[in-house]
Amino acid sequence: MPxxxxxxxxxxxxxxxxxxxxxxRPGDTPDFGDIEIPAVEATxxxxxxxxxxxxxxxxxxxxxVLDFDGQAKGPWDPKLPxxxxxxxxxxxxxTRAFDDRMFRAQRQGKTSFYMKCTGEEATSIxxxxxxDRADMCFPSYRQQGILIAREYPLIQMMNQIYSNRGDHLLxxxxxxxxxxxxxxxxxxxxxxxxxxxxxxxxxxxxxSKGDSRIAxxxxxxxxxxxxxxxxxxxxxxxxxxxxxxxxxxxxxxxSSFSGFAGGERTTFAARAVGYGIAGLxxxxxxxxxxxxxxxWAADRARTNNGPTLIEHFTYRAEGHSTSDDxxxxxxxxxxxAWPFGDPIVRLKQHLIALGEWDEARHDxxxxxxxxxVKTTQKQSEKLGILGHGMxxxxxxxxxxxxxxxxxxxxxxxxxMLAEQEAKFGPDWKPE
Amino acid sequence: xxEAINSAMDVMLERDPATVVMGEDVGYFGxxxxxTAGLQKKHGKTRVFDTPINECGIIGVAVGMGAYxxxxxxxxxxxxxxxxxxxxxxxxAARLRYRSAxxxxxxxxxxxxxxxxxxxxxxxxxxxxSIMTHICGVKTVIPSNxxxxxxxxxxxxxxxxxxxxxxxxxxxxxxxxxxxxxxxxPWSKHDAxxxxxxxxxxxxxxxxxxxxxxxxxxLAYGTMVHVTRTIVEEMGIDxxxxxxxxxxxxxxxxxxxxVNKTGRCMxxxxxxxxxxxxxxxxxxxxxxxxxHLEAPVERVTGFxxxxxxxxxxxxxxxxxxxxTALTKILKD
Numbered sequence: 001m002p003x004x005x006x007x008x009x010x011x012x013x014x015x016x017x018x019x020x021x022x023x024x025r026p027g028d029t030p031d032f033g034d035i036e037i038p039a040v041e042a043t044x045x046x047x048x049x050x051x052x053x054x055x056x057x058x059x060x061x062x063x064x065v066l067d068f069d070g071q072a073k074g075p076w077d078p079k080l081p082x083x084x085x086x087x088x089x090x091x092x093x094x095t096r097a098f099d100d101r102m103f104r105a106q107r108q109g110k111t112s113f114y115m116k117c118t119g120e121e122a123t124s125i126x127x128x129x130x131x132d133r134a135d136m137c138f139p140s141y142r143q144q145g146i147l148i149a150r151e152y153p154l155i156q157m158m159n160q161i162y163s164n165r166g167d168h169l170l171x172x173x174x175x176x177x178x179x180x181x182x183x184x185x186x187x188x189x190x191x192x193x194x195x196x197x198x199x200x201x202x203x204x205x206x207x208s209k210g211d212s213r214i215a216x217x218x219x220x221x222x223x224x225x226x227x228x229x230x231x232x233x234x235x236x237x238x239x240x241x242x243x244x245x246x247x248x249x250x251x252x253x254x255s256s257f258s259g260f261a262g263g264e265r266t267t268f269a270a271r272a273v274g275y276g277i278a279g280l281x282x283x284x285x286x287x288x289x290x291x292x293x294x295x296w297a298a299d300r301a302r303t304n305n306g307p308t309l310i311e312h313f314t315y316r317a318e319g320h321s322t323s324d325d326x327x328x329x330x331x332x333x334x335x336x337a338w339p340f341g342d343p344i345v346r347l348k349q350h351l352i353a354l355g356e357w358d359e360a361r362h363d364x365x366x367x368x369x370x371x372x373v374k375t376t377q378k379q380s381e382k383l384g385i386l387g388h389g390m391x392x393x394x395x396x397x398x399x400x401x402x403x404x405x406x407x408x409x410x411x412x413x414x415x416m417l418a419e420q421e422a423k424f425g426p427d428w429k430p431e
Numbered sequence: 432x433x434e435a436i437n438s439a440m441d442v443m444l445e446r447d448p449a450t451v452v453m454g455e456d457v458g459y460f461g462x463x464x465x466x467t468a469g470l471q472k473k474h475g476k477t478r479v480f481d482t483p484i485n486e487c488g489i490i491g492v493a494v495g496m497g498a499y500x501x502x503x504x505x506x507x508x509x510x511x512x513x514x515x516x517x518x519x520x521x522x523x524a525a526r527l528r529y530r531s532a533x534x535x536x537x538x539x540x541x542x543x544x545x546x547x548x549x550x551x552x553x554x555x556x557x558x559x560x561s562i563m564t565h566i567c568g569v570k571t572v573i574p575s576n577x578x579x580x581x582x583x584x585x586x587x588x589x590x591x592x593x594x595x596x597x598x599x600x601x602x603x604x605x606x607x608x609x610x611x612x613x614x615x616x617p618w619s620k621h622d623a624x625x626x627x628x629x630x631x632x633x634x635x636x637x638x639x640x641x642x643x644x645x646x647x648x649x650l651a652y653g654t655m656v657h658v659t660r661t662i663v664e665e666m667g668i669d670x671x672x673x674x675x676x677x678x679x680x681x682x683x684x685x686x687x688x689x690v691n692k693t694g695r696c697m698x699x700x701x702x703x704x705x706x707x708x709x710x711x712x713x714x715x716x717x718x719x720x721x722x723h724l725e726a727p728v729e730r731v732t733g734f735x736x737x738x739x740x741x742x743x744x745x746x747x748x749x750x751x752x753x754x755t756a757l758t759k760i761l762k763d
Contacts, residue, residue: 138495169532179531186498187531191522197488198523201495201503208451208477208501215495227515231488238483400529401568403536403591406636406680 020259024331040064045075048300052278059269059279065288070349076292082356092121095148097369106322110385113175117142119317122287122343123248125149130294138186138199138217150183154376164384170392192223196232203243214242214301222253225261233275242301245309250316255329269311284312285340433603435577435626439584444474452479454506486516497537510545511557524593525568540587544600556738558702563595564679570594571678575656576623582633599653609658609749638682644671647695655699662753694725704732726763731756
């Protein structure tokens, strides 16, 4: 049948398929002037028990505390003591120093892979500081800030990144896929958003046992498109689970801009509306706003008022990972043109405005943290770097598939050890 | 058998406060096959509850509950519906212990009815066991009678690793001879229908010899144990029938001992043929028992088509297909 016969004779233009396209590509000069930035005082702070349908406008607004002159204002100001603010700043600066060092280590061939969280430090650090130490975090891959904020030993993070002799995950996981149960940090999966329903299950278990602990979980705006995200929100609303959903909207999922997750049509916080879940959209580069929103959601969850979805509106200032070159797909000046600035600079300015900090102390702290990271790195490298022989014993490859090793794995383990002997000669001994 | 499965969960809910039972329609209603009937009333709504129709969510939430310290027993209403939950099973439940080096475990038992012979069409009849055995880190268990179903399910729930517990739905209410046109025989006439009331377990990874014999070894599980037995006895063949019960970890010693004794091996399953579990069994028997074999290993399976509705009994590996294969393997 010819094409023309199949088309009904209507006086309409043909259908057209929309393929989202970011506004700026390499070579373009980005201008974010059209992003709506409500005044700091403009966003109301409802009570923690407010019905989700009575606070929908918060899904489309922006929770802010810090203005661009470093002043904390408005109903969301958590009014944290200066010591707490300095601790927060320290964690954020340490995370950045750690990221820079580990990125360089990957470039030096000491490991296979690394992921920085530059520009997004507040979304994990301020968030973690606003919940209880006993609450359980289900991170995605860019939440190293949780571990820093819970003072997990830096050397453990590095040992994992190097997959060396000290790696308590036995070199099984790609760098940065940490696991730290004593620090309330769930094992990171490489599959996206799978932690979302798991966090809900953990929260449901806590509620069913009459516990007081809540769960908190992170994903990116890109992976909010996964079915797991929607499964999680469905279960959370059905069982009114004590869980905080964080969507870190850093605008980019590798090379795909937020439009490929539906960001052209609505906000990510507004995903909450259809589920009857409370939603907050937050300036993710404002550590105090992140803290305040998380504290609100934690209080809500802990008082049996249910889950909250928080969209952290931020910008991924660096590549997706060491395997990525963002200059191939986005305008180079996007990060510097981002109207919300840098979260570390903003918190620093706030402390200076309070008279609780100064440039000299800041510089001294920068040097101290750089030195700490450098010293720790040297200690970690004594335990080996990836691909230089100081890995875990060979048989560990077969352990922990099951609690007890079944016969077929024992046979395969023996085969692998025989292969090593064939490779390295008769004097070779398993470690 | 459905009462035995119900009893296993009842016993575990009673014994271990960490046990929770959940799934579509399993709460107040007691499950579409009645496997959870009465459990919510007895153990309460936070221990036995309904879930949204969302298999990814059911398994994902169970992973999180396991990480908290619970022992979840999710039901997937039909094995055919498990696919939306496979990522949570393959990449999460099965890998959690390994990837976290024992920081977190997943003591979950996914119960799900599988297999055909009930006019369920292609979405209520599949046998996806070899998809499960191909995952590293999941145990796969298939009972064939009420006594085993209870003991194996209790062992599965107590296991600290994820277990997929596939329940052959055709034999929920009685063993199946393979003759769909004959009246259904109730379990009460079967020697494995007596199920003790309290706690007992059958260790995973152990096969059972259903019938000792010398002429050949037949490896089967679930519904096909009964179908095969009927045909063998009708034909007067002195076959040794091994009910595998656990596909992974497999009881390789039982298989080797039997095949080395009889010198012939036939594998019977209802699942599709290509890359089915029979292929794995045939390869293992060939690798380990080759010099004892007097005939090629024979596979009797479903066909490589979706499970048909009206032509179900032409698809099913029933009496004719089994008898033909038996004749062939004994002639060689």
